[in-house]
Amino acid sequence: MTDPQELVLGWLVEGRAGVSAEGALTFAHRASPPLVEKLRLAYDWIASTAIHTPYQDMEFGPARVVGGQGQLVALHSQESYSAFILMPLLTLMTSRRLLFIGAPGRGKTTMATVMALLSGYTLEEARRGIQHGHPQLTQADLLGSPLPSQLIRAEVAGDIVVSWRRWLRLRVKIVDEYNRIPTKTQSALLSLMAEGYAELYEQVIETGRSAWFLTANDEQGGGTFPVIEALKDRIDVVVRCTPFHARFLDQLIGRIEGGSRPEDFVPSELVFGPEELDRIDAAVRAVEVPVAVREVLGFFVGQLDFCRRASSELSYMNKDTLHLSGRRVGHVCNEDCPLDKQENLCTQTETGVSARAYQTLIHYAKALAYFRGRAAVDTEDVRQLMPWVLHERLAPNLHSAFFQKTEHQVHLTDRVGWIRQLFDRAVAQHAAYQPLRQATMALKAGWEAGVDGLSTVELQHRMQAVQARMEDVLKRQELNGPVYEDLVLLKNLYYDYQRRLSQRRAGR
């Protein structure tokens, strides 16, 4: 309870409004709202003023499904967002790398420019900082070069002073039509994106923490030059721009009449300073990823790499084994593999998920949880982000019997829907599989609780228990993705105990 007298007096004394010496009503600056609130205000402003899209494709909460036979539409009960607007904000928060893809004129460069304005750059600075991909773009165009006088005067390479391009130090970096950059110049871009530095004439420039926004007009990343795989791999998320909807025709007409463009400005109260972006970064990293979420994620990821037909050796039963021998999943994923192609996820994908993609997903999930005002990531955050993180990293196995079914063929054209379907199946299978895994999880927990206090006899018993569990699993359960993951885990535990026993015997 509060003393109303004190409360009211405090408002009068500390209030923002006052009368200046010139006799004008003035307002002191308002304290900045909490950063997460400012981020949400930024989202709302972009969605209502700058980028008009009715497509809310990141939806939360239980869904009510409407529609009869044929087309169904889900109406979710909680907040919903447009990935085209939210993903760039999350990228700004995490200083990661986002690629916009889609047909020309759909707002890709505009959205990237708005991100630069939110970071405090003027429109002129943002525009000048955009690197436009074209076939004549050289490394010098991208990075900078020494003045000719420097080259003439220098006696050794180290004496040459490079005049670095200003954009290299921007907090938001924009590369427009990156797929029109020549392959040789792409290598320079790769170094910047991957390592955060560039080198010329034995001099190095660090780019600092920055969010990258790249655009490409063609979904396949094609264009004048093919994009090198290493560069593609450095892109964290891929977001599709959305088609225009006639609902916003009035706004377009208003822009023509007013001579305005959506990227002309962002309200000053939405601008984030470098220190605020750093605080957001720290707050995002502190968001918890609960064990339950990690388990589901691990369960999902573990199934995608698995290929029973790749080898008879447990350690090599993965898609990398196939690819390294020049084969594809479609060559072996056929009736000779006893696994049910409609149930097992491994059949659907040509590739697995790398550790880098895993990290990206977790980082963005933390950012999304933070944006939604939560202290911890939940499974739904992961589910919503997965299609954008894996969009270009997960390729379907086009020959899979799964896609032969009529109702599944749509997944070959809709990558987002396909990836969500994969994750939904994994979540359902994880729940169903849990009772079968309990003994394995108990053995894992036993190791993780620490074994230093155990006697040699107890260590041997534990090792035997792991072996017995492996025998039991192999005898009772079909070797599919989840079982494979558990067998690899158990084998790993077995060797952990064996190594510890060896150390004991050696007196270490």
Add this chain to the structure above:
Amino acid sequence: MDSWFDGIVKDAVREAPRRYAQWDDGVFQMVALPAIARMARSCGADGEASRRLMAGYVAAMVEGVGLGYIPAPLGEDEVWPNLLSYLLVRVVPWALPRSTKGDRLQTLAELWNLGEGLLAEPMWVNRYVVARAEGLWELDCLADWLVGVLEPVLTPPPPPSWAGPFGVKRLDLGETDDHFLPGAMHLAAPSLLCVQHREQEDTFVSILLRRGGETSVIGETPDLGRYAQAEGAAEVEAVAGGLRIGAAAVELTHVGVVAELVVASAGFVVVSAEDSQLLWVVESP
């Protein structure tokens, strides 16, 4: 719009979209501008003092719209969401030019600071204050008025004894709304009760619980939120013709069948009856 303040408005509004993320030109045109026009009429003829006052008022309206304090035009059954918007739009155009205080701009600044300060309090406090502001047309003692309004809800009452003798007061909610039939009841604050209309779930009447028989009906309000009080205020049981509070029997005349019962740890039991617009408020010493 009269031309003498047209320039003031244009200058203030020009940069608004570049400053405020929540700037809504529609709200400014439909809500703020008519109030500004009323203010201009009240201020009277052009003159330096009038210009400064108008400039200050327009600046306050722009700040209010830009920060989202001033709502879109309200429907017939909607209430003002906060005191600041209510005063700026409804009261200031009439009351401020008539203020007897020397510096009316200072009055406006104080009004702003009180209203914006109040916005930092929980929603129920804002809604409660707005409900109490009907009939407030005098701005010179706004701070004192606000203290008086907040005191009963923010100052903790002395702990009740729950030992009797208990006072009983009857409130007729039909005086607020002819058709109001009390339904579910809940506390929005230790001394603030929200009574839902049994047949219109979005309609509430709020009651301020005060010792000494001073409990009163605030009037129709939105749902002011839920206050979770600690358990174990008192053992109360509905019995024929009244209540049993601990060992004491409390007669509630004409109560019939008890429909709803709320125990407030501030020392009150509020009872409604089936087919009655009355509330029985039992007060512990």
